[in-house]
Amino acid sequence: MTTLLFHSDLDDFTTWKEAIERTAPSITVRSTQDAGALEAVTAALVWAPPPGLLRRFPNLKVVINLGAGADSLLRDPTIPPSLPIVRLTDRALIDTVADYVLLYALALHRRQPELAAAQRAQQWTFLPPTPTAMTRIGVMGLGAIGGETARRLAAQGFKVMGWARRPREMTGVECFHGLAPPDLFLTQSDILVNLLPATAQTENLIDSPLLGRLKPGAALINVGRGSAIVEADLLAALDMGHLRHAVLDVFRTEPLPDSHAFWTHPRITLTPHNAGLCHPELSAGFVADVIARSLGGEALPSCVDRIAGY
Amino acid sequence: MTTLLFHSDLDDFTTWKEAIERTAPSITVRSTQDAGALEAVTAALVWAPPPGLLRRFPNLKVVINLGAGADSLLRDPTIPPSLPIVRLTDRALIDTVADYVLLYALALHRRQPELAAAQRAQQWTFLPPTPTAMTRIGVMGLGAIGGETARRLAAQGFKVMGWARRPREMTGVECFHGLAPPDLFLTQSDILVNLLPATAQTENLIDSPLLGRLKPGAALINVGRGSAIVEADLLAALDMGHLRHAVLDVFRTEPLPDSHAFWTHPRITLTPHNAGLCHPELSAGFVADVIARSLGGEALPSCVDRIAGY
Numbered sequence: 001m002t003t004l005l006f007h008s009d010l011d012d013f014t015t016w017k018e019a020i021e022r023t024a025p026s027i028t029v030r031s032t033q034d035a036g037a038l039e040a041v042t043a044a045l046v047w048a049p050p051p052g053l054l055r056r057f058p059n060l061k062v063v064i065n066l067g068a069g070a071d072s073l074l075r076d077p078t079i080p081p082s083l084p085i086v087r088l089t090d091r092a093l094i095d096t097v098a099d100y101v102l103l104y105a106l107a108l109h110r111r112q113p114e115l116a117a118a119q120r121a122q123q124w125t126f127l128p129p130t131p132t133a134m135t136r137i138g139v140m141g142l143g144a145i146g147g148e149t150a151r152r153l154a155a156q157g158f159k160v161m162g163w164a165r166r167p168r169e170m171t172g173v174e175c176f177h178g179l180a181p182p183d184l185f186l187t188q189s190d191i192l193v194n195l196l197p198a199t200a201q202t203e204n205l206i207d208s209p210l211l212g213r214l215k216p217g218a219a220l221i222n223v224g225r226g227s228a229i230v231e232a233d234l235l236a237a238l239d240m241g242h243l244r245h246a247v248l249d250v251f252r253t254e255p256l257p258d259s260h261a262f263w264t265h266p267r268i269t270l271t272p273h274n275a276g277l278c279h280p281e282l283s284a285g286f287v288a289d290v291i292a293r294s295l296g297g298e299a300l301p302s303c304v305d306r307i308a309g310y
Numbered sequence: 311m312t313t314l315l316f317h318s319d320l321d322d323f324t325t326w327k328e329a330i331e332r333t334a335p336s337i338t339v340r341s342t343q344d345a346g347a348l349e350a351v352t353a354a355l356v357w358a359p360p361p362g363l364l365r366r367f368p369n370l371k372v373v374i375n376l377g378a379g380a381d382s383l384l385r386d387p388t389i390p391p392s393l394p395i396v397r398l399t400d401r402a403l404i405d406t407v408a409d410y411v412l413l414y415a416l417a418l419h420r421r422q423p424e425l426a427a428a429q430r431a432q433q434w435t436f437l438p439p440t441p442t443a444m445t446r447i448g449v450m451g452l453g454a455i456g457g458e459t460a461r462r463l464a465a466q467g468f469k470v471m472g473w474a475r476r477p478r479e480m481t482g483v484e485c486f487h488g489l490a491p492p493d494l495f496l497t498q499s500d501i502l503v504n505l506l507p508a509t510a511q512t513e514n515l516i517d518s519p520l521l522g523r524l525k526p527g528a529a530l531i532n533v534g535r536g537s538a539i540v541e542a543d544l545l546a547a548l549d550m551g552h553l554r555h556a557v558l559d560v561f562r563t564e565p566l567p568d569s570h571a572f573w574t575h576p577r578i579t580l581t582p583h584n585a586g587l588c589h590p591e592l593s594a595g596f597v598a599d600v601i602a603r604s605l606g607g608e609a610l611p612s613c614v615d616r617i618a619g620y
């Protein structure tokens with residue numbers, strides 16, 4: 001028997017507990033509020049736990065991050081660098097994020113923000129629809145989620161470019177690589193999609209110089225992390241009209257503070273970090289396998305690279 | 311040489327003229343404002359011309375409708391029943407309408423109207439994303455546009471049902487047929503999509519009894535014709551919350567009158583009949599072929615069936 005600690009403010013404890021215990025009867029899943037004997041906990045399945053929470057469990061052998069971006073764990077100084085962190089990126093997470101980007105890419109392509117403004121002004125303003133092939137989308141980050149997102153956008157007829165640090169090849173997606181997004185990638189993007197993890201390299205990546213290299217009237221979708229955006233620079237680009245619209249799911253501080261300028265900006269559509277979510281039924285087997293490997297001293301899949309920072 | 315009369319308030323005359331004359335140099339395209347000798351006009355390419363316009367051309371042999379729904383022509387009593395009306399449904403029209411339905415189906419599935427209301431209220435309200443397989447969409451009308459729309463929704467993982475008058479078979483789409491939409495089709499639809507033409511049979515189809523058979527919390531997308539909806543019944547279903555939201559592109563009177571209740575209803579998203587548009591480059595060959603066949607006395611493709619009314 002082994003005990004798995006579960007902590008998430010967004011995911012349902014009971015559903016996860018039932019799915020994992022059904023899949024692996026030797027695992028007992030307990031919540032932070034009812035953790036039982038701290039020594040019995042050998043694994044943790046968590047999303048954004050309070051800093052310091054995990055140090056309470058002296059026999060913790062592995063932490064599984066309930067999502068793709070493990071930056072909240074990496075920011076917690078009480079988690080030793082030797083403790084393996086495994087990222088959970090299941091089919092439901094990939095698909096729900098790809099759905100989100102497809103939804104807002106189509107909305108921006110079809111000028112839904114302008115159409116909504118016309119409705120509010122009670123004005124019948126015919127905007128002719130254009131083929132998706134007229135819109136070029138640049139996807140930053142081509143991991144499991146970014147790759148599937150780029151493929152799905154291309155399947156809808158959009159022109160799709162992708163940028164990643166390492167070279168990639170994808171059918172129907174023009175791939176760029178390198179340490180910084182190349183000029184050809186930025187200057188051709190009608191819609192820029194950020195799917196990068198929060199690292200030292202991506203911190204403040206989307207600033208005035210980068211935004212200035214986008215086409216006038218380009219749009220932005222951020223489903224990576226809030227730390228990628230210099231907020232004052234984004235607001236300036238929107239206010240001067242260089243950027244047509246921004247769709248934001250992630251923010252430097254979440255929940256977004258009450259007084260934040262993003263809430264009421266007419267060129268910002270914001271959602272409460274709900275682009276993607278893992279699914280208990282799809283992930284229970286993976287979680288059980290990670291725990292078994294950890295207890296057996298075997299190599300772990302999808303481990304966070306502490307040097308790369310994701 | 312033959313003269314083609316062009317009339318549309320939405321499509322660009324010069325672009326169409328150039329595309330057609332480049333494809334078929336024996337055709338001269340002229341606008342209503344500069345039609346030249348009325349006797350020389352043997353064909354017309356039109357979208358919603360003013361009633362009575364076409365009777366001015368005594369040698370008219372064929373009318374090509376710049377779109378799928380030819381109801382505006384069928385309502386014009388000055389157009390003789392013997393004059394063939396050809397419907398133009400090119401790849402651009404099919405794709406732009408399918409894009410539109412996919413956009414708003416995703417928006418309704420992801421509760422975008424509720425998320426937009428939360429942003430306006432400056433409330434961080436986490437709504438968990440769900441897989442598209444959790445949403446069942448009923449598509450009314452499985453012609454060229456409805457069929458492609460149903461296919462594309464199914465490709466995104468939605469559960470898709472289709473209803474048409476005649477039996478159909480489509481991979482990944484559960485097809486129903488008959489004179490009226492069957493109970494199983496209506497009671498299972500989370501989102502109902504209307505893509506039916508305006509006919510005597512579809513007039514007032516979407517009334518209180520039909521809306522009452524939908525699930526509580528269902529949503530509606532109307533890209534067929536405004537005449538399909540009993541407006542007071544739709545407003546009642548929205549006001550009592552039985553219907554969660556309606557996305558409307560077509561209306562009984564277009565442009566929608568200034569004082570109309572749809573403009574400001576919090577549960578209505580409306581667009582200015584811009585779901586789809588034909589593309590000159592894609593349609594020029596078809597238009598030239600129809601004119602050649604008409605002059606040669608041959609059978610015409612995509613003719614409106616005056617008995618069926620579409």
